[in-house]
Amino acid sequence: xxxxxxxxxxxxxxxxxxxxxxxxxxxxxxxxxxxxxxxxxxxxxxxxxxxxxxxxxxxxxxxxxxxxxxxxxxxxxxxxxxxxxxxxxxxxxxxxxxxxxxxxxxxxxxxxxxxxxxxxxxxxxxxxxxxxxxxxxxxxxxxxxxxxxxxxxxxxxxxxxxxxxxxxxxxxxxxxxxxxxxxxxxxxxxxxxxxxxxxxxxxxxxxxxxxxxxxxxxxxxxxxxxxxxxxxxxxxxxxxxxxxxxxxx
Amino acid sequence: xxxxxxxxxxxxxxxxxxxxxxxxxxxxxxxxxxxxxxxxxxxxxxxxxxxxxxxxxxxxxxxxxxxxxxxxxxxxxxxxxxxxxxxxxxxxxxxxxxxxxxxxxxxxxxxxxxxxxxxxxxxxxxxxxxxxxxxxxxxxxxxxxxxxxxxxxxxxxxxxxxxxxxxxxxxxxxxxxxxxxxxxxxxxxxxxxxxxxxxxxxxxxxxxxxxxxxxxxxxxxxxxxxxxxxxxxxxxxxxxxxxxxxxxxxxxxxxxxxxx
Ligand code: FES
Numbered sequence: 001x002x003x004x005x006x007x008x009x010x011x012x013x014x015x016x017x018x019x020x021x022x023x024x025x026x027x028x029x030x031x032x033x034x035x036x037x038x039x040x041x042x043x044x045x046x047x048x049x050x051x052x053x054x055x056x057x058x059x060x061x062x063x064x065x066x067x068x069x070x071x072x073x074x075x076x077x078x079x080x081x082x083x084x085x086x087x088x089x090x091x092x093x094x095x096x097x098x099x100x101x102x103x104x105x106x107x108x109x110x111x112x113x114x115x116x117x118x119x120x121x122x123x124x125x126x127x128x129x130x131x132x133x134x135x136x137x138x139x140x141x142x143x144x145x146x147x148x149x150x151x152x153x154x155x156x157x158x159x160x161x162x163x164x165x166x167x168x169x170x171x172x173x174x175x176x177x178x179x180x181x182x183x184x185x186x187x188x189x190x191x192x193x194x195x196x197x198x199x200x201x202x203x204x205x206x207x208x209x210x211x212x213x214x215x216x217x218x219x220x221x222x223x224x225x226x227x228x229x230x231x232x233x234x235x236x237x238x239x240x241x242x243x244x245x246x247x248x249x
Numbered sequence: 250x251x252x253x254x255x256x257x258x259x260x261x262x263x264x265x266x267x268x269x270x271x272x273x274x275x276x277x278x279x280x281x282x283x284x285x286x287x288x289x290x291x292x293x294x295x296x297x298x299x300x301x302x303x304x305x306x307x308x309x310x311x312x313x314x315x316x317x318x319x320x321x322x323x324x325x326x327x328x329x330x331x332x333x334x335x336x337x338x339x340x341x342x343x344x345x346x347x348x349x350x351x352x353x354x355x356x357x358x359x360x361x362x363x364x365x366x367x368x369x370x371x372x373x374x375x376x377x378x379x380x381x382x383x384x385x386x387x388x389x390x391x392x393x394x395x396x397x398x399x400x401x402x403x404x405x406x407x408x409x410x411x412x413x414x415x416x417x418x419x420x421x422x423x424x425x426x427x428x429x430x431x432x433x434x435x436x437x438x439x440x441x442x443x444x445x446x447x448x449x450x451x452x453x454x455x456x457x458x459x460x461x462x463x464x465x466x467x468x469x470x471x472x473x474x475x476x477x478x479x480x481x482x483x484x485x486x487x488x489x490x491x492x493x494x495x496x497x498x499x500x501x502x503x504x505x506x507x508x509x
Binding site: 085101186 | 269354424426465471498504
């Protein structure tokens with residue numbers, strides 16, 4: 001029996017997967033920024049937002065599962081296309097002039113992995129932080145920076161007063177902006193979304209979103225370093241955020 | 250009339266299995282009104298007189314319409330003049346840039362193996378066309394010119410896509426050696442016309458399947474192909490091809506054989 005050509009086996013199908021998974025991740029990033037900007041409304045608003053996320057497990061776990069699938073699909077397609085594209089030109093040019101491409105497009109294979117490593121660092125810091133550093137342990141060895149389950153506001157704000165947390169964050173956010181500048185435009189092209197009347201808007205949207213998200217995410221460490229947002233001395237207790245008590249059988 | 254001496258670094262490769270290398274030549278008294286290929290002709294005459302092997306390069310019409318010529322000059326596919334094939338590139342355009350040294354390389358893509366020196370085998374393009382780049386229609390005797398109405402903007406768009414001469418500069422310029430621009434142009438110029446509708450879903454699947462099978466890279470939307478194309482084929486056609494394929498693959502009931 002002859003094997004049928006399936007969409008996901010074609011290079012175009014793989015690009016469509018990258019576009020769709022990219023859009024899913026972009027959606028998360030927008031929501032993530034919207035939530036995190038609550039830091040400017042003060043510790044209570046921010047911490048209550050964190051609690052609210054826990055009270056809607058369907059949302060939390062739904063998002064996590066979709067994101068995990070999106071990241072896996074995005075990476076698998078990227079790797080498959082990357083290795084194909086390397087093989088497509090085994091002998092390189094002695095001289096090659098770029099005429100149309102830009103920095104963002106040429107560095108997608110760098111900004112992508114940088115983002116991946118940054119996200120891992122970010123998760124270790126703020127998501128799994130409570131599992132790694134037990135109560136009272138100094139986070140990253142910084143004096144006064146202890147993990148507080150019920151105070152995500154402080155976990156974030158105090159972190160951003162330390163360079164070793166800020167530097168990877170800034171690098172990660174810049175990589176995100178650059179990746180999105182090409183990625184958003186590219187997604188339209190890969191999905192075949194083009195129309196002479198609206199084509200210029202694709203680049204405009206990519207620039208607007210990339211700039212907005214980059215500046216939005218950078219505003220938080222900038223504010224923390226300038227002292228515009230400060231760690232709170234208030235104490236919080238939310239059972240939803242505290243780890244489940246370990247029962248010894 | 251200006252003349253100039255130029256230093257050439259020409260890729261010399263005896264055959265597909267030879268590793269190849271650059272060879273240095275001096276082209277003496279190059280006339281500004283020579284075409285680029287005429288300049289190579291003169292260099293070849295000297296080589297022949299000295300009993301050396303002339304530089305092999307492809308050409309046919311030498312008027313920019315057949316798509317046979319094509320070399321990379323100082324990193325530019327078909328040379329630095331926009332929307333111009335190598336045969337229509339003239340030495341004055343190179344003099345204007347102040348270039349005294351030219352690096353001349355063949356199209357570099359695994360799917361375009363070098364036959365000799367600057368000549369590559371573009372049979373992969375022929376096989377993409379054979380896979381579906383046609384309309385199987387019984388034409389019978391000549392029909393009335395306006396029997397099938399086609400709006401002017403549609404026929405214009407089809408003509409824009411049909412301008413592709415299949416030279417392979419898109420593959421040469423693409424960082425991934427992708428044949429997307431060529432394949433998209435060929436799919437689109439048929440797919441735009443009423444006569445091309447019957448086979449539209451099969452065509453896109455077969456031609457994309459063949460394109461992938463030939464080992465070309467994927468499109469990463471850099472836009473290099475569009476800039477290098479001597480006919481100015483737009484990457485909008487690539488978006489259209491993507492749309493056509495996604496639609497065909499998700500809606501058609503019949504399978505297309507996988508080409509692997
Ligand atoms: S030789 Fe025909 S296009 Fe250049």
